[in-house]
Amino acid sequence: xxxxxxxxxxxxxxxxxxxxxxxxxxxxxxxxxxxxxxxxxxxxxxxxxxxxxxxxxxxxxxxxxxxxxxxxxxxxxxxxxxxxxxxxxxxxxxxxxxxxxxxxxxxxxxxxxxxxxxxxxxxxxxxxxxxxxxxxxxxxxxxxxxxxxxxxxxxxxxxxxxxxxxxx
Amino acid sequence: xxxxxxxxxxxxxxxxxxxxxxxxxxxxxxxxxxxxxxxxxxxxxxxxxxxxxxxxxxxxxxxxxxxxxxxxxxxxxxxxxxxxxxxxxxxxxxxxxxxxxxxxxxxxxxxxxxxxxxxxxxxxxxxxxxxxxxxxxxxxxxxxxxxxxxxxxxxxxxxxxxxxxxxxxxxxxxxxxxxxxxxxxxxxxxxxxxxxxxxxxxxxxxxxxxxxxxxxxxxxxxxxxxxxxxxxxxxxxxxxxxxxxxxxxxxxxxxxxxxxxxxxxxxxxxxxxxxxxxxxxxxxxxxxxxxxxxxxxxxxxxxxxxxxxxxxxxxxxxxxxxxxxxxxxxxxxxxxxxxxxxxxxxxxxxxxxxxxxxxxxxxxxxxxxxxxxxxxxxxxxxxxxxxxxxxxxxxxxxxxxxxxxxxxxxxxxxxxxxxxxxxxxxxxxxxxxxxxxxxxxxxxxxxxxxxxxxxxxxxxxxxxxxxxxxxxxxxxxxxxxxxxxxxxxxxxxxxxxxxxxxxxxxxxxxxxxxxxxxxxxxxxxxxxxxxxxxxxxxxxxxxxxxxxxxxxxxxxxxxxxxxxxxxxxxxxxxxxxxxxxxxxxxxxxxxxxxxxxxxxxxxxxxxxxxxxxxxxxxxxxxxxxxxxxxxxxxxxxxxxxxxxxxxxxxxxxxxxxxxxxxxxxxxxxxxxxxxxxxxxxxxxxxxxxxxxxxxxxxxxxxxxxxxxxxxxxxxxxxxxxxxxxxxxx
Numbered sequence: 001x002x003x004x005x006x007x008x009x010x011x012x013x014x015x016x017x018x019x020x021x022x023x024x025x026x027x028x029x030x031x032x033x034x035x036x037x038x039x040x041x042x043x044x045x046x047x048x049x050x051x052x053x054x055x056x057x058x059x060x061x062x063x064x065x066x067x068x069x070x071x072x073x074x075x076x077x078x079x080x081x082x083x084x085x086x087x088x089x090x091x092x093x094x095x096x097x098x099x100x101x102x103x104x105x106x107x108x109x110x111x112x113x114x115x116x117x118x119x120x121x122x123x124x125x126x127x128x129x130x131x132x133x134x135x136x137x138x139x140x141x142x143x144x145x146x147x148x149x150x151x152x153x154x155x156x157x158x159x160x161x162x163x164x165x166x167x168x
Numbered sequence: 169x170x171x172x173x174x175x176x177x178x179x180x181x182x183x184x185x186x187x188x189x190x191x192x193x194x195x196x197x198x199x200x201x202x203x204x205x206x207x208x209x210x211x212x213x214x215x216x217x218x219x220x221x222x223x224x225x226x227x228x229x230x231x232x233x234x235x236x237x238x239x240x241x242x243x244x245x246x247x248x249x250x251x252x253x254x255x256x257x258x259x260x261x262x263x264x265x266x267x268x269x270x271x272x273x274x275x276x277x278x279x280x281x282x283x284x285x286x287x288x289x290x291x292x293x294x295x296x297x298x299x300x301x302x303x304x305x306x307x308x309x310x311x312x313x314x315x316x317x318x319x320x321x322x323x324x325x326x327x328x329x330x331x332x333x334x335x336x337x338x339x340x341x342x343x344x345x346x347x348x349x350x351x352x353x354x355x356x357x358x359x360x361x362x363x364x365x366x367x368x369x370x371x372x373x374x375x376x377x378x379x380x381x382x383x384x385x386x387x388x389x390x391x392x393x394x395x396x397x398x399x400x401x402x403x404x405x406x407x408x409x410x411x412x413x414x415x416x417x418x419x420x421x422x423x424x425x426x427x428x429x430x431x432x433x434x435x436x437x438x439x440x441x442x443x444x445x446x447x448x449x450x451x452x453x454x455x456x457x458x459x460x461x462x463x464x465x466x467x468x469x470x471x472x473x474x475x476x477x478x479x480x481x482x483x484x485x486x487x488x489x490x491x492x493x494x495x496x497x498x499x500x501x502x503x504x505x506x507x508x509x510x511x512x513x514x515x516x517x518x519x520x521x522x523x524x525x526x527x528x529x530x531x532x533x534x535x536x537x538x539x540x541x542x543x544x545x546x547x548x549x550x551x552x553x554x555x556x557x558x559x560x561x562x563x564x565x566x567x568x569x570x571x572x573x574x575x576x577x578x579x580x581x582x583x584x585x586x587x588x589x590x591x592x593x594x595x596x597x598x599x600x601x602x603x604x605x606x607x608x609x610x611x612x613x614x615x616x617x618x619x620x621x622x623x624x625x626x627x628x629x630x631x632x633x634x635x636x637x638x639x640x641x642x643x644x645x646x647x648x649x650x651x652x653x654x655x656x657x658x659x660x661x662x663x664x665x666x667x668x669x670x671x672x673x674x675x676x677x678x679x680x681x682x683x684x685x686x687x688x689x690x691x692x693x694x695x696x697x698x699x700x701x702x703x704x705x706x707x708x709x710x711x712x713x714x715x716x717x718x719x720x721x722x723x724x725x726x727x728x729x730x731x732x733x734x735x736x737x738x739x740x741x742x743x744x745x746x747x748x749x750x751x752x753x754x755x756x757x758x759x760x761x762x763x764x765x766x767x768x769x770x771x772x773x774x775x776x777x778x779x780x781x782x783x784x785x786x787x788x789x790x791x792x793x794x795x796x797x798x799x800x801x802x803x804x805x806x807x808x809x810x811x812x813x814x815x816x817x818x819x820x821x822x823x824x825x826x827x828x829x830x831x832x833x834x835x836x837x838x839x840x841x842x843x844x845x846x847x848x849x850x851x852x853x854x855x856x857x858x859x860x861x862x863x864x865x866x867x868x869x870x871x872x873x874x875x876x877x878x879x880x881x882x883x884x885x886x887x888x889x890x891x892x893x894x895x896x897x
Contacts (some may be wrong), residue, residue, distance in 0.1 A: 019294040028293070033214035034207015036409070038360045039442040041270050043823035046360055074207035083206060091201035094791045098639030099204030100360040100409030106205060124832075140831040147823060149360050149637050151798030152791060153834040 008076030009034065014165035016105045018064045018104035023047045025063035026073060034074035038147070045146035048104040049073050055111035057145075077110060084136045085163045086110055093159035097150030109160045112142045116164070134164045171695040171735055172617075173687075176742035177700065178368040178847035183694070184652055184782070185845075188714040192652040195787035198644045199663065200637070201408075201616070209407045210380040213364035213439045214382030221250055223428050223438040224296040225257040225420060226286040226303060227448065228278045229515050231815045232313035236287050239304035243261040246302060248295035254286040255427045261416025261516045262449045263389045263485045265382065265677050270393035271417065272483070278307070279481055280515045281817035282447035287424040288438055294687050315816040317454065317479040317510035325487050325507040330495065330561055331501030338471035341484050342462030344543045345471070350459070350531040352884040353367060354809030355452035355802075357520045358828055361409020363449065364439040367425035368429060374430075375402045378422045381411040383562070383634040389418035394426060403634075404425040405666040407716070411638040413519030415451045416677045446821030450518035451738075451809055453478040453488040453509075455527050459535035460504070467543040469554045474532060479510040480517040488517065489524035493609035494532055495864065496566075496749050499556040514816045519677065521799060522856065522859035530803060530884060533606035533867030536876065546586045547871070548579050551607050551755075559749040568850035570779025571607060571753035574842050578777035579605070581840055582757035591878035592896075599761040602876025606867035608754030610860040614741045614850055618671035621650055621692040627716045627725040629654055630662045635673030635685040640858055641788030642681060648785060649686050649852065653693030655713025655724070671736055679752075679819045679856025682784060684739065687851045692737030699735075703727050704756025723863030739851065748848045754778035756800065760872035769873050771801055771833070772833060776865065777840035781855035786841065789857050793839040796861015803862065804869035805885050 003014035007030050015029055017146045026035045026049070035058060038046030042060040050072040058071075078084035086106050089095065096102040116138065121128045124141035132138060139160050140153075148156065183193050201315050203209040228235070240252040256274050260283050263271040276286045288303070290296035314320045335357040339345045365378040374396070380386045383403045391398045397623040408415060421438035429436040439747075440448065460473030476490035487509040494505060520526065540547040552572055558565050584605065594601040617635035637643045642665060647658035654661075664670065674684035694708075701708040704718060704727070712719030718727075776797050783789045806827035810819050820826045866884060874880050879894035 017292065017294055019298070024293060027214070031216065032207070033210070036211075036361070037213075037439070038362070041442065041822060043442070044360065053868050055323075074205075076889065078206055080202040080206050080208060083202060086330060087205040090205045092195045092198065094787050096201075096204055096639070097641075097791055097795060098360065098408060098410040099200070099209055100211065102204050103207040136836065137832075140834070144830040144832045147360065147830060149358050149412070149828055150791075151795030151829070151834070153798060153829070153831050154794050154837045155791060157831065157836075 005063065005066045006070045008072060013152045014067055015063055018062060020063045022060050022061045022063045022066060023058040026058060032073050032075050036100055036103055045093050045108060046101050046104040048108040048146060050107055055102065055108050074107055077106065089159035093155045093162065095152055095156040095159035097152050101146060101148045105156055108143060108146045113164055169735055170738050171691055172738045173691045173851065174740040174742040175744050175851055177744060179851050180847045182853060184852060187652045189652045189655050189714055191648050191658055193783050193786060194643060196648065196785060197659060198641060199789065200643050211361055211407045211409050212377050212405065212566050213437060215366055217368060217379045220435040220437050220605060221289050221291060221432060222288045222296045223289045223425060223436050224300050225284045225424060225438065225440065225444055226300050227289060228281060228283045228285050228445065228634045230278055230307045230309050231281045233278050233307050233309040235278065235305060236308050236852055237306045237325060238286055242302045243299040246295065246299050248291035249270065249299045251289045251432060252286060253289065253428050253431065257393055257427055258284065259393055259420050259423045260284055261398045262419040265416030265519045266385050267417050268388045270389055271758045273393065280513050281815050282515060284420045284448055287428055287862050288373055289428050289432065313513035315512050315813060317477060317512055320510045322477055322508035322510040324397060324410060327507060328491055328505060328507040329493050330503050330505040332561060335471045335473045335502045335504040337503035339460055339462045342470055343465040345462035346472060346535060346538045348535050348538055348882060350457045350534060350882050352455045353525040354877060355413035355429050355520050355807050356446055356826055357414035358823065358826065359410030359412055359414055362440045362445045363419045363421050364443055365422035365425040366435060366437040367429040368435040369429055373400050374426055376422055377404045378827045379408050379415055380405045381408065381415040381636055381638055381677050383636065383668050384672040384675050386418045388728040393423045403668045405636050408636055408638040411676060412521040413523065418521055420448055428480045431554060442823065443821045447515055447818050450520060451515055452520035453480060453517040455488060455490055457531040459532060460751055461535055461539045467545045467550050467553050469498055469500035471502040472880060473504040475506045477508050477510060479512050481513065482511045484516060486518050489527035492524035492528060492611050493751065494528060495561050496559045497609045498554040499560050503561065513816060514811050521626065522863050525863035526803065529609060529864035530866035533864045534870045537871040546583060547605055548575050551575055567748040567750040568844055568846040569753060570842045570844055574753055574777040574779050576757040577840055577842060578755040578757050578775055581838065582775045584757060588737040589875060591875050598764050600764055600876040601761045602872050603759050604868045604871025604875055605755060605757045606871065607863040608756060608860055608864040610679065610752045610863040611676045612743050612750035612752055612849055612855040615674035615680050615684045616740045617684040618736060618738045619673060619685060619688040619692055620671050620730050620734060620736045621689060621696060623654065623696060623724065623728060625728050625730045629656055630672040631661060631672040631689055633665060633685060634668045634670045635681065636666050636676045638676045640676060640681060640792060641785055644788055645682055645688050645784040646687060649689045650693055652676055652692060654696060655718060661679060664716040679858040682853045683850040683852065683856060686784060686854060688737040688740040690852050691739050692735045695735040696733055699733060700727055736860045745850050750849050752778065752780040752855050755858055756868035758868040758872045760869055760876055762873055762877035762891060767888035767895060769805055769886060769891055771835055771869060773835050775838040776861055777842055778860055779842040779844050780857050780860055781844060781846035782853040782856055783841050783843055789841060790839045792857045793861040794837050796859065797837050797865055798834050799862040800865025801833055801869065804866035805882060
């Protein structure tokens with residue numbers, strides 16, 4: 001039985017080789033290289049994509065495990081002609097330098113804002129129950145799985161806050 | 169037509185300030201920004217090349233010796249495996265920055281654990297990676313390779329040695345003195361994009377898509393490695409996912425891909441694993457540094473001593489230039505400076521962001537804090553008191569010097585308390601809270617550079633050079649410089665970088681990129697202005713260009729009359745380099761909290777004030793400073809390469825065990841840019857920015873740890889165990 005993965009709304013066949021990670025599937029088989037390989041070990045977050053609404057490290061999961069799943073990559077969030085609010089805010093706040101961690105930061109932040117909206121607590125939250133207030137510390141804690149070696153963190157947090165506050 | 173400009177004297181004309189477009193220095197967003205945020209910027213491994221085979225490097229599991237045999241059969245029998253390559257031209261180290269020749273080759277000779285020795289090529293990455301595990305490799309081990317820098321007789325780097333006056337005597341006579349020794353651990357660049365290359369041959373012509381900082385040198389290094397002519401090679405690096413020194417020289421995967429692609433007659437891609445990047449590229453050397461400082465009763469330095477021990481592999485010329493800014497930052501007529509390098513068989517040591525000052529300045533500035541306490545003087549005041557009027561060793565004047573302004577403006581903005589300082593004055597729950605400061609200094613470098621600027625018949629401009637943008641903002645600032653000079657909105661200027669088909673730039677490294685290539689673009693634009701002025705029959709100085717028109721109303725399009733107007737600018741640093749000491753200066757202020765039970769230190773807030781000549785774009789310049797401060801936090805608290813004492817292998821070669829700062833480690837940061845025009849730094853009055861932000865910042869944090877908790881730690885990074893051990897009862 002043919003297995004398919006939906007990537008940004010388009011169906012793709014699951015690769016024959018079971019060793020192929022979701023990350024390599026996206027980059028090599030689908031040709032969407034916006035998702036980056038920084039470490040291949042779930043240590044840097046550059047490969048973050050959104051699967052069924054939840055952010056994951058695509059290097060830590062095999063493509064074969066995602067039959068029927070809906071994957072959203074950076075290319076699915078916006079385009080140069082129609083960027084998402086976060087994509088625009090990253091440009092405005094200079095929330096990047098080399099740009100290599102950027103797609104992962106933006107995918108992660110997109111899903112992270114939903115987690116806050118849904119009231120998921122974090123280590124930085126005052127309580128485990130009820131609504132989560134958006135703060136710099138909440139954003140930093142929740143984004144700590146996305147490394148940026150250029151050191152653009154201060155600007156990334158500013159970009160995310162900007163969008164979070166506009167939509168709040 | 170090439171226009172050559174060699175700067176032999178200061179340029180006080182500040183021509184960019186006379187222009188009318190009004191875009192130089194403006195905080196414009198990056199021109200490539202939308203490509204980066206939408207994932208459409210193409211990095212080295214991402215070019216879509218038909219029929220591309222995949223290569224994976226094989227690395228040694230011994231420290232020193234010879235590869236005596238590689239049994240290929242098992243690997244070659246595996247599905248998809250095409251070749252096992254151990255060609256003697258394979259390189260075993262990355263080239264040092266500006267080497268201009270091939271690094272060490274002959275992969276059968278092993279000099280460090282983890283050295284590349286072969287390449288496996290297969291149809292897919294998964295097949296190649298798997299096959300590397302099935303190679304039976306035999307070695308002849310050469311036992312007894314020295315691994316500890318403290319157990320070998322080091323070599324003195326005589327160029328660095330200064331004996332001036334009598335420091336030992338000055339120390340014994342001085343009212344106040346400190347004699348302290350610091351250690352720093354090795355650092356990794358850890359750029360987010362692993363080193364990667366795709367090589368493709370067309371007959372005898374080679375194209376390599378790679379992630380490199382300095383194409384002008386890299387093309388010579390690759391040509392030398394392959395015994396080819398540079399003219400038969402094209403290198404392309406349009407987007408580079410961070411460099412920080414690790415991509416200065418041609419690295420092993422690019423040479424291996426080129427050799428494999430030729431042998432197999434098809435394109436080959438080689439991407440290093442994160443672990444290989446850590447082990448096979450560059451480490452910043454660990455250092456041991458002795459600081460001897462002495463003053464008179466008022467705190468004026470009478471003696472200055474800084475001696476450092478670093479390490480590298482035998483045969484490598486690079487020695488971490490720890491003393492670089494110590495030669496001129498502070499006065500003191502009695503001086504002893506000496507740098508020694510120990511030859512050991514750990515992986516290659518080379519440039520990691522701000523080689524030298526990244527570790528030399530934290531040690532010096534931590535020692536200055538000890539001295540300030542000894543003298544009983546405010547640490548800001550101690551620095552202000554000891555700024556020399558000219559280089560205290562060579563007697564040269566400074567091209568410009570903004571340390572005092574940075575110290576004053578930084579202290580003011582931070583809210584620095586100049587009252588008497590005592591540790592352990594503020595406690596919040598289980599946290600001690602305190603402040604610290606440090607000076608920043610980083611030598612200013614420039615290099616020769618070429619760029620072609622073409623005014624197109626439609627009134628747009630094209631800038632072409634093989635210069636790279638490694639995240640520093642080169643694309644954007646060059647559009648601003650050309651736009652300012654030619655009276656064009658920057659969005660009318662197309663900047664085409666990272667391709668050796670273009671004129672040779674300086675490459676990105678040593679913070680010299682912007683000032684050097686910016687000057688080449690400036691020189692080309694100046695020549696275009698002269699041509700336009702002659703067409704209008706006015707003096708160039710009177711040419712008043714903005715928004716595509718001259719002041720008199722003629723449009724640039726009309727003046728071009730349907731034809732391109734192109735000039736190649738060739739900027740060369742001239743005799744001026746010998747006439748001045750040129751450096752960026754700055755000051756860091758930090759507030760830190762230290763947990764009284766665990767010794768954990770957290771940075772609450774941090775500020776940097778920097779003077780580095782003309783600011784070309786306030787947004788990207790500020791980002792460079794933020795990046796540097798962020799690295800300061802890593803140097804101070806977490807970053808340390810750890811080597812196995814038995815075989816010298818790097819035991820923490822990944823991002824889980826080598827701790828770069830993460831989001832939650834970095835608080836809101838403040839940056840003050842103390843604008844100036846440095847007439848001797850470059851024709852555009854700009855100096856380097858990219859590294860200054862980490863040259864001393866770790867000491868501001870270390871000094872704040874002491875002020876907060878009373879723990880005087882002499883080893884970087886200041887991990888909880890070290891802070892706890894140094895904490896008073």
